[in-house]
Amino acid sequence: MSGVVFANEIDNGEKKSDFDEIEKIEITGSRLRSTDLQGFSPVQVIDSKDIDMSSVANIQELLLKNPAFGTPGISRTNSNFSTSSAGVATVDLRDLGSSRTLVLVNGRRFVSGVPGSSAVDLNSIPTQFIERVEIMTGGASAVYGSDAVAGVVNIIYKKEFEGLEFDLQTGQSQEGDSEETQIQFTMGTSSSDGKGNIMIHGAYTDQGAVYSRDRERSAVDQASQGAYFTGAAEDMFTAVRPFYSSYAPQGRFYAGDKQYTYNKAGELQEGWSTNGSDTMEANGFNRMDYRTIAIPTERYLLAMSGKYEFTEGWNAFMEGTYAATQTTTRLEPFPMASDAVYSASGGQMPLEYEQYIVSATNPGEYERTLVRNAFVPDAIFDSATDTDGDGIKDIFFTRRLSDIAARGNTADRDTFRIVAGIDGEITEGWYTDVYYGYGQTKESQVGSGQFNSLNFRSALEAVEDEDGNIVCRNADAVAEGCAPVNVFGEGSISPEGADYVNAPNMLTTFTSQTIAGVNVTGDLFEVPAGTVGLALGTEYREEYSRSEFDALQSSGLNGGNAIPRTEGEFDVIEYFAEVNVPLLDDVFMAKQLNVRGAYRYSDYSSVGKTDSWNVALDWAPIDEVRFRAIRAQSTRAPNINELYSPPSQTFPTGLTDPCLGVTATTTGAQAEACRADAGVMANINANGEFTLSQSDLQGISGYNRGNSELDAEKGKSWTFGVTFSPEGMSVIEDFDFTVDYYDIEVEDAIVSTPRQFILDDCYGGSGATCNFITRRAKDTGPNSAGSLEYIDSADTNSGGFVNEGVDLVVTYAKDIEDYDLVGQVNARLAYTHVIDAYTIPLPGSEKDQDKGEIGAAENKFYLSLGYTYDDLTIAWNTTFIGESYLDDQFLSGSDLAAESIGVGSVTYHDLNIAYRPWDMAEFYIGANNLFDREPPKIITGLPGSDTGTETDAGTYDAVGRRYYAGVRLKF
Known part of the structure; x- marks a missing residue:
């Protein structure tokens, strides 16, 4: 990943003098065609050789090694629990979010792969068809429009390829999973007169699953002792193991003042121990038996x-892309509680049902009788009480719905994009291109493991009929196919009952993008120092997105999240100009001195008018040294979801x-704010201090909302850089050095206020966020009273x-024959040091420090070393992620200082060896994470832990050592 892009390097791959006269081209960061723009924008490049030597199936895997990128919003290893877009691959420059990183293909926008957002799914990009990827950091909205606040990733396809190339690869992890197959071909031909060329690329890739149970660190449910219990620094990375779920397949039944469950022999027993005790075996459920680390794609x-x-x-010209992707998530069966069915009656399931019969003594009147649930065991029935005063015994229960199905979804995504246009030279030195493009992404997702709560209620209310058969009590439900459900004991739900309550969930999404543009660039006039260049253009873009779950999911009647339909659209017309003087x-002391400016005016149907600009200075005092300074203002209009x-x-x-832990006598504003809640106070009165049960700790919900009144956000950035190419200096003449300082500030940023910030601000802060919080009422039990039910944002x-x-x-590149050795060596180091990074959740609030936190390490680098001798090439790549700390918001309210608790640095090594015995064939083998470096154990309950992985799987390698081998054939 080189530091500076030289126009002549991109043109033919050979380094010349910086100012050789060559064909003018356009590179990322500018619309101008020139040979002298290499100093303006900091651009790093990944070329096709880098891609070949990494053997990645998805370009995301290689991009994330570059230290300029942060933890992706979505990847194959951190999205198993997503209700939509699981397995999508996005990128995030500078940890500012995928929505602030603009991804282009051949300099033009690409349709989103995430409904309602601008994030491109890199699954839809053909990796081996890429000629190079140009990564420009810093604001670029004046050149490319909205979303380029953190920078631009410009993916450039191969051009004018002739011949036929095949690439076949297979591999797997050391554990025997994460199997991977790649089959790819590229073919191209030119017309006999040389005026035309066409290329076609096809690829099939299959990446297998990795399950939580197959890695020791994640095979058993566990929890951070410090996060859940003691709050002590030394306990944060100590695991309470097992820490099973209290929602178990055999059920847990609260009857009066007693609890019941079933032991492993299927016998009813009184008492409960989720994780086991000296007197009772563990009754809880190990969710890790079902969870997934890496989603099969x-x-x-x-x-x-x-x-x-x-x-x-x-x-x-014309370019087109079609991608069909299938991903499958898998997680544990649904954790059901009776309040999902009986929410209107306080969550209590009745054990008796009213029935009216004609009086035996007075035929003109009816007598009220109670019919008992046909499945309830005597011990539970006898212990049950009337909790709501209606004269009917009832109980509260929880149960893991293993009898129905594991949860998960299979998503089929289809992305189509086509761009066509013309380009040419209008007159000497003036060029234009006109283009039109359309893209769309469709997703069809079918999920399992949910239930129809209305049907479940009918099925639970089971009674004996006159013939002694157990049937649903409601005659109308029976007519509609109701089959009774027995929740008492593991495996007690019949196949017929499971079919009746089962409710596969469905999601359909549609995203479309229409783009059109006209660009003109050329030379205005000569000045003593050269030619003044100008680029002008106008662009039109229309975005539409629709996302809709089935009716039960939309209304929350299947036990899962209530996710209503989202639909919206906007369009924008833009005008831009760029000039280089x-x-x-x-x-003397100025081999070159140039100034460049760009301005873009945009008119959105959603937020109205915005403008972006940048001013850049490029100074080369001598041939070997160039300085640059850039000041930019970028804008980002809110997306459809926002x-x-x-x-x-x-x-x-x-x-x-x-x-x-707050008691009746705890002092301070935070304690006083807590005690002001009636539920919290009832909990304190019952327990001596505010106490939470395991199910309450694991059962917090909330709602996220958009806002049609949003405005565009602005990003202002400074970049100062220097490049040094010491030609003629014998010791270091084969090196190139680039150093860039950047400072990006985003104002009026569109944010969903972090929930921990909401909690901390409500209790002991300004109190302005308390309306986002709902606690459970004081009459919901001694432990549940006052527990967090909803935190909205x-x-x-x-x-x-x-x-x-x-x-x-x-x-660095060197032919070492100069040292009486053989072969050529090359090396590239990309290093990023974060000086400061923080978020301001609300105006006037304290900084939420991000620098150095897990997922945003202060120091990262990627080192690539290569050696070539004749037909043999060896590449050794090293990725370093510096020591990182827990989120300071997680530690707020405690006596623990920020940056006091964290994980050490992590280094990964990859090796690739390629051998070309004939011109038409190359064989290669390799290993990623060669030394099988385990990721840091970021335990459940700690911020940054991705569910099912026990680490931050978007930042660290959660799979382990992987081997691969393949062959490339060229004809």
Whole structure:
């Protein structure tokens, strides 16, 4: 990943003098065609050789090794629990979010793969069809439009390829899972007159699953002792193991003042011990038997590009991409509680049902009788009481629905994109291109393991009929096919009952993008230092998105999140101009001095008018040294989800209740705010201090909302850089050095206020966020009273982000025959040091420090070493992630200082060996994570822990050592 892109390097791969006269081209960061723009923008490049030597199936895997990228919002290893878009692959520059990283293909926008957002799914990009990827960091909205606040990732396809190339690869992890197959071909041909060329690329990739149970660190449910119990620093990374779920397949029944369950022999017993005790075996459930670390992903890809010179100097061009992707998630069966069915009656299931019969003594009257549930055991029935005063015995129960199905979903996504246009030379030195593009992504998702709560209620109310058969009590339900359900004991639900209550959930999404544009660039006039260049253009874009679950899911009647339909659209027309003015040329202390400026005006149907701009200075005092300075303002308009999402339910994790441990005499504003809640006070009165049960700790919900009144956010950035190419200096002449300082500040940022911030602000802070919090009522039991039920959050222009740091890139290439050795060596180092990074959740609030936290390490680097001798090439790549700390918001309210608790640095090594015995064949083998470096154990309950992985699987390698081998054939 080189540091500076030289126009001549991109053109033919050979380094020349910086100022050689060569063909003008356009590179990422500017619309101008020139040979002299390499100093303006910090651009790093991944080329096709890097891709070949990494043997990745998805370009995301290689991009994330670059230290400029943060933890992705979505990847194959951190999205198993997502209700939608699981397995999608996105990128995130500077840890500012995928929505602030603009992904382009051949310099133009690509349709989103995540409904309602701008995030491109890199599953839809054909990896081996890529010629290079140009990564520009810093604001670029003036050049490319909205979303380029953190930077641009420009993926450039191969051009004018001729011949036929095959690539076949297979591999798996050391544990025998994560099997991977890649089959790819590229073919191209040119017309006999050389005016036309067409290329076609096809690929099939299949990446297998990795299950939680197959890794020792995640094979058993566990929890952080410090997070859940003691709060002590030394206990944060100590696991309470097992820490099973209290929702078990055999059921847990609260009858009067007693609890019942079934032992492993299927016998009813009094008492309960989730994780086991000296007197009772564990009754809980190990969820890790079902969970997934890496989602299986299967892809079919087809790409094509072509051009034809229909008249001298004018070309018609077209490019197209089609991707069909299937992903499958898998997680434990549904944890059901009776309040999911009987929410209107306080969550209590009745054990008796009213029946009226004609009086034997007075035929004109009816007598009220009670009919007992046909399945309830005598011991539970006898212990049950009337909890709501209606004269009917009832109980509360929880049960893991293993009899029905494991949860999960299979999603089929189809992405199609086509762009066509013409380009050519209008007159000498002036060029234009006109294009039109359309893209769409469709998703069809079918999920399992949910239930129809209305049907479940009918099935639970089972009675004996006159013939002694057990039937559903409700005659209308029987007519509709109701089959009774027995929840007492593991495996007690009949297949017929399971079929009746089972409710497969479905999701359909549609996302479309229409783009059109006209660009003109050329030379305005000559000045003493050179030619003034100008680029002008206009672009139109229309975005539409629709996301809709089935009726039960939309209304929350299947036991899962209530996720209503989201639909919206917007369009924008934009005008931009860019100019480059050479000030000095080939004078003392100024081999070159240029200034460049760009401006973009945008008119959105959603947020109205916005503008973006940048000003850049490029100074080369001598041939070997160049300095650059860039000041930019970028904008990002809210996406469809941020504008139009209705309340959507979620189940957040990694939260600390500020009231935990508060007593009647605890002093301080935080304790006083806690005791003001009647439920919290009832809990304190019952337990001596505010106490939470395991199910309450694991049962927090909430709703996320969009906001149609949002405005565009603004990002302002500074970049200062220097490049040093020491030609003629014998010791270091084969090196190139690039250093860039960057400072990005996002104002009026669109944020969903973090839930831990909401809690901390409500209790002991300003109190402005208390209306987002709902606690359970005081009459819900001695432990559940006052526990957190809902913490809501909404999108507002109330946030701010800052990310400041330094990038260092060093490249080296040498033919070592000069040292009486053989072969060639090359090396590249990309290093990022974060000076400062923080979020401002609300105006006037304290900084939420991000620098150095897990997922945002202060220091990262990627080192690539290569050696080539004749037909043998060896590549050794090293990825370093510096020591990182727990989120400071997680530690707030405690006596623990920020950056006091964290994980050590992690280094990964990858090896690839390729041998080409003939011109038409290359064989290669390799290993990723060669030394099988385990990821840091970030235990359940700690921020950054991805469910099912026991680590931050978006940042660290959660799979382990992987081997692969393959062959490339060229004809």
